[in-house]
Structures are given as structure tokens and as C-alpha cells.
Amino acid sequence: MQLGRIVKVLSWVFLVIPFLTGCWDRLEIEERAVVLAIAIDEVKPEAAKEERDVSHLSGEVPQSQKRMLRLTVQIAVPGRIPLGPAQGGGASGEKPVWILDVVGHTVEDAIYNLQQEVADRLFLGHLRVIVVNEKVARKGLQNMNDAFRRNPEIRRAAWMVISKGEAADIIKLNPELERVPALYLLTVLDGAVKQGKMPNAFLGVFWSALTSKGQEAYLPYVEIQEQKSILLAGLAYFRGDKMVGTTTPLEIGHFMAMKGINPGGYSALSDVPGESGAVLFISSDRTAKIEVEIKNGLPHAKVKVHIEGDLAEKSNAQFNLKDPKTIAKIEKRIGTKAGKAFEELIHKTQKQGSDILGIGEIVRGKHSAYWNQSIKTMDKWQETYKEIPVRAEVTISIRRVGMKAE
Amino acid sequence: METPREITVLQAAIILISTIIGVGVLALPRIAVLAGDTGAPLITLLGILLAFFGLVMITLLGMRFPSQSLIRYSEVILGKPIARFGSIVIIVFFAVLTALTSREFGEVVITSVLRRTPLEVTVIVMLLLAVITTRNDITTFAYIHHFYSPLILTPVILIVILSLKNAEVVRLLPIWGNEPNGMFLGVLTVAALFQGFFILTMIIPAMRRPDRAMTASIWGMAIAGGLYLIIVIATLAVFGAEEVKLLLWPTLELAKTTSLPANILERLDAAFLAVWVTAVFTTLFSSYFLMIHAATELFQLRNHRMFSLFFLPFVFIIAMLPDNVLEMYKLIEIVGRFGLLITVVYPTILWMVALIRKKRGKSHAARKNR
Numbered sequence: 132m133q134l135g136r137i138v139k140v141l142s143w144v145f146l147v148i149p150f151l152t153g154c155w156d157r158l159e160i161e162e163r164a165v166v167l168a169i170a171i172d173e174v175k176p177e178a179a180k181e182e183r184d185v186s187h188l189s190g191e192v193p194q195s196q197k198r199m200l201r202l203t204v205q206i207a208v209p210g211r212i213p214l215g216p217a218q219g220g221g222a223s224g225e226k227p228v229w230i231l232d233v234v235g236h237t238v239e240d241a242i243y244n245l246q247q248e249v250a251d252r253l254f255l256g257h258l259r260v261i262v263v264n265e266k267v268a269r270k271g272l273q274n275m276n277d278a279f280r281r282n283p284e285i286r287r288a289a290w291m292v293i294s295k296g297e298a299a300d301i302i303k304l305n306p307e308l309e310r311v312p313a314l315y316l317l318t319v320l321d322g323a324v325k326q327g328k329m330p331n332a333f334l335g336v337f338w339s340a341l342t343s344k345g346q347e348a349y350l351p352y353v354e355i356q357e358q359k360s361i362l363l364a365g366l367a368y369f370r371g372d373k374m375v376g377t378t379t380p381l382e383i384g385h386f387m388a389m390k391g392i393n394p395g396g397y398s399a400l401s402d403v404p405g406e407s408g409a410v411l412f413i414s415s416d417r418t419a420k421i422e423v424e425i426k427n428g429l430p431h432a433k434v435k436v437h438i439e440g441d442l443a444e445k446s447n448a449q450f451n452l453k454d455p456k457t458i459a460k461i462e463k464r465i466g467t468k469a470g471k472a473f474e475e476l477i478h479k480t481q482k483q484g485s486d487i488l489g490i491g492e493i494v495r496g497k498h499s500a501y502w503n504q505s506i507k508t509m510d511k512w513q514e515t516y517k518e519i520p521v522r523a524e525v526t527i528s529i530r531r532v533g534m535k536a537e
Numbered sequence: 538m539e540t541p542r543e544i545t546v547l548q549a550a551i552i553l554i555s556t557i558i559g560v561g562v563l564a565l566p567r568i569a570v571l572a573g574d575t576g577a578p579l580i581t582l583l584g585i586l587l588a589f590f591g592l593v594m595i596t597l598l599g600m601r602f603p604s605q606s607l608i609r610y611s612e613v614i615l616g617k618p619i620a621r622f623g624s625i626v627i628i629v630f631f632a633v634l635t636a637l638t639s640r641e642f643g644e645v646v647i648t649s650v651l652r653r654t655p656l657e658v659t660v661i662v663m664l665l666l667a668v669i670t671t672r673n674d675i676t677t678f679a680y681i682h683h684f685y686s687p688l689i690l691t692p693v694i695l696i697v698i699l700s701l702k703n704a705e706v707v708r709l710l711p712i713w714g715n716e717p718n719g720m721f722l723g724v725l726t727v728a729a730l731f732q733g734f735f736i737l738t739m740i741i742p743a744m745r746r747p748d749r750a751m752t753a754s755i756w757g758m759a760i761a762g763g764l765y766l767i768i769v770i771a772t773l774a775v776f777g778a779e780e781v782k783l784l785l786w787p788t789l790e791l792a793k794t795t796s797l798p799a800n801i802l803e804r805l806d807a808a809f810l811a812v813w814v815t816a817v818f819t820t821l822f823s824s825y826f827l828m829i830h831a832a833t834e835l836f837q838l839r840n841h842r843m844f845s846l847f848f849l850p851f852v853f854i855i856a857m858l859p860d861n862v863l864e865m866y867k868l869i870e871i872v873g874r875f876g877l878l879i880t881v882v883y884p885t886i887l888w889m890v891a892l893i894r895k896k897r898g899k900s901h902a903a904r905k906n907r
Contacts, residue, residue, distance in 0.1 A: 280783065280784075283648060283649040283650075283652075286793060287790060287793055287794040288793075288794060288796065335703070335776075335790075335794045336703070338780055339775075339776050339777045339780045342777060342779035342780040342782075342783060343708075343777045343779055343780070344779060489707070492705075492707050492708070493707055495710075495711075495715060496575070496707040496708075496709075496710030496711060497707075497710060497711075499710070499711035499715055502715060503715055503716070507715075507716075
């Protein structure tokens with residue numbers, strides 16, 4: 132009987148053992164090459180010679196993919212990513228990231244080429260920023276979008292930005308504020324969103340706008356300033372998957388105002404009618420509404436924006452703010468000027484047929500009979516958008532004037 | 538052979554909810570949007586109503602024959618030969634449904650999380666889990682569902698609410714869709730995602746108060762359907778119709794885009810998948826349970842345990858049949874739509890014939906007084 136019990140216990144043990152072995156896909160953190168940022172540049176087709184045959188035989192590349200891309204990646208070095216403030220110089224000599232570059236015909240091709248020269252498995256789950264050279268973006272992002280959409284590790288909340296000049300330079304930049312370059316770039320973007328300098332246009336938002344029939348996509352446009360810092364130089368706007376133009380930094384504010392995105396982070400210097408001074412107005416809160424009417428077979432759009440804000444500066448002591456008429460005059464003045472500036476931005480995008488405001492979406496949603504009859508496709512809307520009249524109407528409310536009484 | 542009458546109305550409703558919510562939740566927004574653009578919520582609603590109609594039929598039949606399941610009372614209504622044929626079709630259908638559910642589960646897992654684990658392993662592990670748990674009786678069955686249901690419901694609702702931060706109302710307009718081309722087929726496919734409700738026919742004979750089964754049906758369908766509907770609405774409002782068409786599993790992408798406030802979790806897809814695995818398990822558990830109990834009753838056996846292992850190889854082989862993920866979805870659509878004949882049309886016919894032939898089971902009260 133005793134033997135029987137032992138056999139019973141043993142068989143239980145053997146049954147349980149397979150369940151204790153853990154995970155099939157176990158991958159320790161130090162066995163991963165964590166990619167923090169990717170920069171995509173275009174290189175001359177001759178660069179193909181640099182490439183070894185990893186994911187295709189040489190010469191056997193589809194004709195449409197003859198162009199070459201250069202991927203520059205930032206890989207986090209395990210153990211050297213500082214968690215918190217750097218402690219007294221100790222590890223300052225060691226770089227927390229490893230920067231590598233590789234060429235390939237497509238994004239995935241380049242990533243496989245890269246894997247061939249990196250010991251650990253590349254892990255894209257922590258990829259935070261993708262920087263794309265303007266030249267690549269102007270030729271179209273179709274390939275990149277497809278590769279990044281398919282890869283399950285890529286997060287939709289990652290950023291994609293367009294760079295003026297070499298994208299690799301932005302990745303290689305060594306900022307003073309952060310030890311990890313990719314994280315600095317991330318802080319620049321996140322900070323800009325929090326301060327109201329930029330819409331929260333992460334990859335997922337970009338993709339949704341890109342596929343929408345009645346809206347075109349936009350991405351942040353960055354530029355290196357004196358080899359040291361990264362300037363948020365505007366928005367790059369697209370038509371389909373091809374970049375067609377950029378805005379100025381102030382126009383980001385105009386765009387955000389028309390979309391009613393808060394908080395407001397831009398200011399406007401304005402003259403005061405009838406007086407010789409100028410005032411600086413800072414927007415803090417805005418509400419916007421885009422109204423579309425169909426007249427004579429063409430949509431007429433009216434963008435109604437209301438901006439609330441404060442006075443931050445008055446350059447001349449000649450006039451007094453205590454007079455309620457002065458405030459009203461200033462409000463009106465800023466309103467008309469803003470309205471004009473908004474319309475200018477719209478005209479600029481209209482020339483390229485790039486409806487970043489999404490007026491087409493409103494036509495599709497609220498005037499679906501018209502849309503189904505005469506628009507239907509994205510291409511048709513891009514053409515129609517060039518011709519539609521758009522008006523902007525801005526009202527301003529100055530709520531506070533700071534700590535100075537007059 | 539008396540089944541213990543221990544299942545309450547609440548438990549019955551919960552079994553319905555956790556059976557219905559399953560693998561389908563990941564692909565549902567894509568299926569609905571492909572059929573009707575921005576009309577997806579409308580299609581989902583119509584699908585829910587169609588499924589609810591089938592559920593009402595099952596419930597009415599169950600209340601008419603409170604101590605028998607469909608396998609038994611169909612014999613009373615239609616006569617043995619026809620009813621037995623019907624029952625065999627039901628068993629085969631649920632075997633295929635179980636197989637496809639486990640296959641879809643496997644595909645999601647190896648595409649998005651465990652990329653190096655073989656498909657066969659994920660599928661067989663899940664099936665084995667279902668096999669082992671179905672060896673229990675119906676009371677344990679109810680308790681298992683009861684235990685998991687809050688784990689399934691709360692995180693899904695949380696993700697939907699948090700994701701609405703990125704939503705835009707204009708993406709839901711117009712509510713009937715710009716190009717509603719496949720509306721009718723879409724409604725059928727969506728309704729097919731609810732076929733788990735068929736389990737109710739096995740539960741009613743074990744309910745404490747079969748006369749209140751309708752309450753359970755209404756609540757079960759309202760909650761499961763409501764959840765599916767808000768998932769479709771949230772996905773559509775966040776991504777827009779055209780983007781949803783490009784995503785194989787929009788609901789998973791929704792979880793991936795959503796983050797908990799204050800940087801606690803930057804992407805919720807891991808948390809969501811954990812929940813979803815539970816939801817898939819409860820669904821598989823129910824359909825497997827239904828299958829083996831139907832077989833037990835058809836062959837009039839005393840004990841269902843024998844069948845639980847017996848069906849495993851068949852189900853596994855069917856699960857391995859589709860060549861790739863796209864073919865699998867094609868198959869799921871076809872099988873699902875065909876299944877509506879079994880889960881909606883067949884009960885309706887049974888109910889009408891029962892009315893005409895004035896067949897009725899022994900009432901619950903009468904049985905009690907006996």
C-alpha cells in the first residue's frame with residue numbers, strides 16, 4: 132500500500148512540473164535591445180552597396196522600392212538609463228544610449244539589417260519617437276505607416292515628427308537637460324502639448340486623420356537650433372500620405388484655436404486703435420465651432436472661435452485700461468486681426484488641398500446627402516477643398532490684466 | 538435523473554453575459570464598420586436585436602418545458618428522428634464554434650503577445666482548461682462564471698471610458714453610414730457573435746425558478762449587448778471609420794492607445810488581454826459544456842464526463858484547419874451566419890410547432906407538488 136501512495140504522489144509531482152516551468156516567450160530585460168527612437172533619412176541609391184543581403188538577395192528588390200532609407204536608432208544600454216537625477220558625476224562618462232545606423236530599402240528591411248548586427252533581440256515596445264526627414268515625408272509615408280501599423284510592439288501613443296534637415300542629427304543631439312536624447316525629445320513634445328504650444332498629435336491621431344476621407348493629417352515639424360536645441364518650428368501638413376507644406380510656430384496656435392484645443396499657449400502682440408502703444412495678449416482658453424452650409428452645390432464653412440485670455444504687457448503708459456471702452460476696443464482689434472490670420476492659414480492649406488481642420492469630416496457627417504452625391508472619395512474632397520469659401524469669425528474676451536491695476 | 542435546481546436568476550444572467558462576451562469583442566468593430574461605415578453602431582444594435590429574438594425563443598421554449606433542455610423537448614415537439622438530426626447538427630455546430638473560438642484566441646495571442654509560442658500550444662492549453670473544468674456539474678459551472686464576471690466587465694468599461702478622451706463625435710456621423718453596402722450581412726455576422734446565448738437551454742432545467750428565465754435573458758442580453766455597443770461606439774469615435782477598417786483587432790488597438798491617468802500605465806493592452814483571456818475561457822467553457830451536455834442527453838447517458846475528453850481531438854483538428862488568419866475570419870463569418878439557422882431559426886420553428894401541436898412540458902409547480 133505504501134508503494135501505491137508513493138507512486139500516486141510522484142505522478143502528481145510529474146503532472147505539476149510542466150506548469151512550473153514558466154513562459155515560453157521568456158525574454159530577460161538585459162537580453163533585449165530596447166529601441167527608444169528611430170530616425171529615417173533618405174540616402175542615395177548607391178548606398179545599396181553598403182547593405183548586406185539579409186532580407187532579400189542583392190538586386191532582387193521590387194522596382195518600386197529602389198530608393199534607400201537610412202535608419203538611425205537609439206538603443207538604451209541596460210543599467211545606464213538613470214532613474215532620477217544623476218548622482219554626483221559618477222557615471223557621467225558612460226553614455227546611456229548606443230546610436231547605430233543602417234540602410235535598407237524599406238523600414239522593416241532596415242530593421243532586419245540592424246538586427247543582423249545587434250546581439251540582442253530588438254524590442255520596439257518602448258519606441259517613443261520616430262523622426263522622419265522632410266525629404267522622405269514629401270515623397271510619402273505609405274511604407275512607414277504600413278510597417279509601424281503591422282508591428283504589434285509599436286504603441287500608437289508614440290510620436291512621429293518631421294525634421295527639417297537630417298533626422299539623424301536630431302537623434303544624435305546631446306542635450307544638457309536630459310541624459311537620454313530620445314527622452315529629451317519626448318519631453319520637448321510632451322511639454323509643448325501641456326503648455327498649449329502644440330496639439331496632442333501622436334501617431335494614432337496622425338493615422339486616424341490620414342485615413343479619414345474628409346481630413347488631412349499633420350505632424351509636428353522640428354528643426355535643430357544651433358546644433359544644441361530642438362525648435363518646434365510648426366506643423367507639417369499632408370495631402371494623403373505626402374507632406375505638402377509647413378506652418379509657422381504661431382500658426383500652430385491658429386490651428387489649435389480653430390480646432391478649439393486647450394490650453395491656449397500662444398500670445399499675440401497687437402496695436403491699440405487710436406493709441407500709440409501696443410499690448411500683448413495671451414490666450415488661455417478657447418472654444419471653436421465649424422459650421423458648414425451647402426449653398427449652390429458647394430459647402431460654405433464658417434469657423435467660429437472664441438478666445439479668452441489675459442493681458443500680459445502694455446508697452447505704453449499713454450492710455451488707461453480702466454476705461455471699459457479701451458478693453459472692448461482691444462478685444463475687437465485682436466479679434467479682427469486673428470480672424471484674418473486664421474483665414475490666411477486656411478488659404479495656405481487650401482492651395483495644397485490639405486484640409487487639416489477636418490471641414491470635410493463635418494460635411495461627411497452632417498451633410499451626408501451632399502457628400503454621398505458629389506464627394507464620396509478622399510481625392511474628390513481634396514479637390515473640392517481648394518475651392519470652398521471659408522470664413523473665420525473670432526471673438527476675444529480679456530479676463531485678467533495681471534497684478535498691475537491699470 | 539433529476540438535475541439539482543440551484544441556479545438563480547442572477548446567476549443565469551451572469552452566465553449569459555460571460556458566455557456572450559468572448560473572442561468576438563476584438564474584431565467586432567471592424568466587422569461592423571466594414572458592413573456599414575459610420576453606421577456600425579446601428580448595425581450592432583440590429584445584430585443585438587436579432588440575437589435577442591433568438592434568445593427570447595429559447596427562453597419561451599424553456600419556460601414551456603421547464604424541466605427539459607432543447608435536446609429533449611425537440612423530440613417531444615418534432616418527433617424523434619427529425620429532432621435527433623437537429624441535435625446532431627447542434628452538436629457539430631458547437632464543436633466547430635468551439636474550435637474556431639480557440640483558434641481565434643490562439644491567433645491573437647501569437648500575433649500580439651507570445652510571438653514565439655507555437656499556435657498549437659496556446660490552443661491546446663486553452664482547450665484542455667475547458668475540458669478539465671467541464672467535468673464539473675452545472676452548479677460549479679455557474680459559480681465559475683459568477684466569479685469571473687466582474688473581472689471581465691469592469692476593465693472593459695474602464696478602457697472604454699478612458700479612451701473617450703481621444704474621441705470625436707463627428708466620426709460617428711451620419712449614424713446610418715455613408716455607404717451602407719453590406720448592412721444585411723453585417724447584421725447577421727454581428728448577431729452570430731452572440732450565439733453563446735444558446736447555453737440558456739441547458740441552464741433553464743437547472744434553474745430554481747424557470748418561470749423567471751425571461752428576466753435573466755433580458756438582463757443578460759442588455760448588459761452583454763450594451764457592452765458590445767459601447768465598444769463599437771468608442772472604437773469608431775476614437776479611430777474613425779476608415780482607420781478601423783485597417784485594424785485587424787480594433788478593440789485591442791483601443792486598449793493600446795488608452796493610458797491610465799497620471800502615467801500609472803501607459804498602455805492598457807496587456808491588462809486588457811489578461812481580461813480578454815478570461816472572457817475567452819468563459820466562452821469556450823460554455824460552448825464546450827453545451828456540446829458535451831447535448832451529446833450526453835442525445836445518447837441518454839448518465840454522466841457527461843466521458844464526452845469531455847472524447848471531443849477534444851476533433852475540436853483541436855477543426856481548430857487547426859484554417860490556413861491563415863484571414864481565411865480563419867472568412868470561415869468564422871460563414872460558420873457564424875449559418876449558425877443563426879440553428880440558434881435563431883430552429884428554436885423559432887420549434888416554438889411555432891409546439892404552439893400548433895399544443896405540446897407543453899410538465900410545469901415546474903406540478904413537479905414540486907408531486
